[in-house]
Amino acid sequence: MPTPTTPTDALDTVEAALTDPDRVQPWAELGLKEDEYARIREILGRRPTSSELAMYSVMWSEHCSYKSTKVHLKQFGELAQETTAGKMLAGIGENAGVLDIGQGYAVTFKVESHNHPSFVEPYQGAATGVGGIVRDILAMGARPVAVMDPLRFGPLDADDTQRVLPGIVAGVGGYGNCLGLPNIGGEAVFDETYLGNPLVNALCVGVLRHEDLHLAKASGVGNQVVLYGARTGGDGIGGVSVLASETFDEGGPAKRPSVQVGDPFMEKLLIECTLELFAAGVVAGIQDLGGAGLSCATSELASAGDGGMHVHLDRVPLRDSTLSPEEVLMSESQERMMAVVEPDDVAAFLAICAKWDVEAAVVGEVTDTGRLEIDWHGRRVVDVPPRSVAHDGPTYERPYARPDWQDALQADVAEALPRPAGGEELRATLLRMVASPNLCDKSWITDQYDRYVRGGTVLAQPEDAGMVRVDEETGLGVAVATDCNGRFAKLDPYAGAQLALAESYRNVATAGATPLAVSDCLNFGSPEDPGVMWQFAEACRGLKDACATLRTPVTGGNVSLYNQTGDTAILPTPVVATLGVIEDVTQRxxxxxxxxxxxxxxxxxxxxxxxxxxxxxxxxxxxxxxxxxxxxxxxxxxxxxxxxxxxxxxxxxxxxxxxxxxxxxxxxxxxxxxxxxxxxxxxxxxxxxxxxxxxxxxxxxxxxxxxxxxxxxxxxxxxxxxxxxxxxxxxxxxxxxxxxxxxxxxxxxxxxxxxxxxxxxxxxxx
The missing domain is CATH 3.90.650.10 (PurM-like C-terminal domain)
Known part of the structure; x- marks a missing residue:
């Protein structure tokens, strides 16, 4: 592969793609289907370059494009229009939902998954899951103020649970503690279906004033594109975009190098630097770099803005000088942000970055060409319509059908099971229940988290909901709870999703806060299984109907598919996070x-x-x-x-x-x-x-x-x-x-x- 310092004639440029149309390309190895590869060639009117192929492969992955689920998710956008009553300042399609909570304050929150990476490398998978969701919140213009971690594991006594659980908990705690963010809630649930497929969902809450809201778009021809934060390395190439888009084999995954490596101290500098950049008024648009890395940030910013961007990829600061342009575009190295800056503000922007010891480089500019053009040492390696990469990926209407076994499952009622007789048996049952893995004390986990750093925590584990103070003078605050009973969802996914929402809604209300909105993390098995897709469709329908009745719109969220090993899928697990507002936290x-x-x-x-x-x-x-x-x-x-x-x-x-x-x-x-x-x-x-x-x-x-x-x-x-x-x-x-x-x-x-x-x-x- 060519190096950044020595471009060679072997570089696969747009010019080469025109003169060598029949070159064999590894589209299948990158996770693309044959018809998807044909569609890329149709869009471009030629074969893609290797860099373009890399971009399409990660952006059209299940994790990034939602190609199997967006036909069902669109109903949440329709719902939001009906239920917000002017409260939502930003919603589905942005990095995170933003809600008006009064007194000029807004709050942003979102929950996402980092499941497969956390199985492969528990500590780094969980740690970078926290880091990624924190940057999503930061990109909206908000200061992150709290995190939560809904977790699912196999049986407590299973060998693999003993392997992944300590590392995952240490990763969540280590990253969040170093950032100085309190962990105010979450769950730890054990079930045999999560053996080999633990779920690591991460939530972050941020606070901002209305006027501080920022969106991910590249507008203003001539505005400069600045990449800042950590250098780009070989860790996380393909990363979650690849790992989360296929089923693990029975023998386990083989993509260990794909897991990102986090540096929470760099992220802390990035947070403070970014907030000062916002305060200085030198940011016209911003996007964090998470799944799909630079492929995502460049294409999404360009697609959501004026439609054009020219990037000099060789200006990207690297940790590894041997990386090819394809690898630079696919790397999911952590602690990176991309900003759009007006030319007159570039010097001030770079000075603030230098103050925080955050490396920054001007890597491109906004254009009016309607194209995303990327050069490598003066040679064009990408020339694509950005929307085709970021937003117009494949849409599958996958077949779905109620499983044959559903009727028998529902007929096997627990109400017919033997019950304890008499007081002593009831007493013994109670003691057995409180000691069971799902109901027992979770202090072994939560004591590894700092729940009170920053001084704004009002309620935290083991309370029903986490609560943080937003304004010290008035006592304005927000409460958040995450919940899901996967067994209920297995028995009836429509009702199970509604029960997940109802429980998180109830927990927020129990703390004294008025529920406002939800974010969801929909964890399911393989979309290629019609039974799993039926579960997913039913869960979405149930959640939409329940949100309409409870007047709690979906502000955004995440879908995690292929959570199964071989033919064994996890329990359908539509985790629902409800956020509520309380006017005075002293009345909690x-x-x-x-x-x-x-x-x-x-x-x-x-x-x-x-x-x-x-x-x-x-x-x-x-x-x-x-x-x-x-x-x-x-x-x-x-x-x-x-x-x-x-x-x-x-x-x-x-x-x-x-x-x-x-x-x-x-x-x-x-x-x-x-x-x-x-x-x-x-x-x-x-x-x-x-x-x-x-x-x-x-x-x-x-x-x-x-x-x-x-x-x-x-x-x-x-x-x-x-x-x-x-x-x-x-x-x-x-x-x-x-x-x-x-x-x-x-x-x-x-x-x-x-x-x-x-x-x-x-x-x-x-």
Missing amino acids: TPSGFRPVADGTPGDEVFLLGETHEELSGSEWAHVVHGHLGGLPPRLDLHAERALGRVLVDASRSDLVTSAHDLSEGGLAQALAEAAMRHGVGVRVDLAEVAGGDVFVALFSESASRAVVTVAPDQVDGLVALAGAHGVALTRLGATGGTDLVVEGAFAVPVTELRDAWTATLPAALG
């Missing part, structure tokens, strides 16, 4: 029972919502019986919205002293977690729940429910509020003492619960 609602002084009456404990016999897909069925079958809980979206209003209004009115949503593990887990938070006991009578069936009352996972506590003198206010919104309210008992007591069934000391809850991860991971 914590999830733990409030400690009370000796001799002082405890708080009254109430259940909001109705409990039905809904055990299919539940954690109880999974832990006790290893069972998956039946139908997931029924969801009434209007009831969910009404519950949210009660929770938010109760917070604003200082009616409740704690609130905890009911989801995995049901009422039993909610009571246990609320009691363990501050070591406060509780005594409940379940005679009025689920017709007095104590087992169903404890372990059903019916939706649209929460447990709240209220001071005795505020009970009437809560009763009136719930009645006004038509939400069922059942008194369960009162807090106090040191035991969790279920009247007529069993009692267990909170300390015993805590011992069981906290032992699991340390015992498995050391």
Whole structure:
């Protein structure tokens, strides 16, 4: 391959492509289909150069082009027009969604995946996943203020889980901690289908003033194109754009060199440098370099702007002087940004970069040619319509069909499984449940994250939602939660996606924030499997319908496909992140029972919502019986919205002293977690729940429910509020003492619960 310092006659230029039209090219090895390669030749009117072929291959990959899914995703854009009510300042198609939260502030947030790289190289895969989503937020003009990490792993005791989990957690924590960003929430879920395909989803939240919003476009003929940040290296060539666009073989992946290598200290400099560039007013357009690297940044900026750009690729600062132009275009080296700068501002731009010790180079300019033209030492290696690379890639309407096994799966209901009989068996079941991998204490993971750096964290793990303060004077803040039960989505992907949204919506409301919008990370198996595509289509349809009812538009997100090894696909996992706003964070609602002084009456404990016999897909069925079958809980979206209003209004009115949503593990887990938070006991009578069936009352996972506590003198206010919104309210008992007591069934000391809850991860991971 030619080197940057010694161009040779072997360089594959546009001129060479015209004179050598029949050269054999490795389009299949780069992941292109035969008809896609033919389409590229049709667009160009000739064969592509090797550099053009590299660009099309990464930009037309599944990860970058969404070629198998955009026919289903377009309904989210239609939804946004109906539900924003003027709140959305930027949405789908930008690096991240931006929402007006009042007082001149806006917030931007997005969740993305870094699944396959994290399996290949757990630490760097997870670390660069955090770095990439942070740059997406930065590119909108916002200061990143918090991150979250929804994670999925194989069985806790599996050898490969023991390999990937510590590295992934260390990567998330190491990168985020070095950036000085608090990790305020997330999930860690274990299921055998994620063995060999862990999911590493990363979310970032950023804050900006309305006037600071920046968009990714290259406009203004003669404006200069500046690449700044880390040098471009050989790590990450093809990177996530290749790794995330094919299924792992049974023997595992062989593309270890494709995983990017991160430098969080460089990213920290890049953040501060970029924010100063924004403040100086010297940025006309900006794009981060993530998946597909320079191929993406140049083509997307040009396509979204005036349509033309001329780039001198040999001006790109390199870490490896042997890189060919194809490799420079495909490299996904981290900590890089590309800006469009007016000529008169270039000197000031470069001076600010020098102040922060961030390398910068003018690599091109905006033109009015309508072409993306890239030269290598004066010789043209790329001459393409930028939109054909960035936005007009293939669109597949892949066949999809309800799997043959779906009916049998749904007929195998968990409600028919043997249940504990008597108080002692119920007690033993509770202790087994709280110690199970999905319900146990996750401090082994979260203690590796700095949750309070920057001083703006209001709520963090193990609270139901993370919350950060936006404005110190007024107390304005935002809350975020991520959720998904993949078992529910396997049983019914339409309902499962809606239940994921409902749970994250509920968690935000439980903290006292009004849900505004969502971002999603849709993790599925191979799109070439009609059954998987049916799951995906149904999940999108379900999420769109639920968002319309809950008035929470999708602001953006990510699709991750090919999450399977051989024929074994992961559980369909449409992770949903809901963001909400709270006018005064001092009115937040914590999830733990409030400690009370000796001799002082405890708080009254109430259940909001109705409990039905809904055990299919539940954690109880999974832990006790290893069972998956039946139908997931029924969801009434209007009831969910009404519950949210009660929770938010109760917070604003200082009616409740704690609130905890009911989801995995049901009422039993909610009571246990609320009691363990501050070591406060509780005594409940379940005679009025689920017709007095104590087992169903404890372990059903019916939706649209929460447990709240209220001071005795505020009970009437809560009763009136719930009645006004038509939400069922059942008194369960009162807090106090040191035991969790279920009247007529069993009692267990909170300390015993805590011992069981906290032992699991340390015992498995050391």
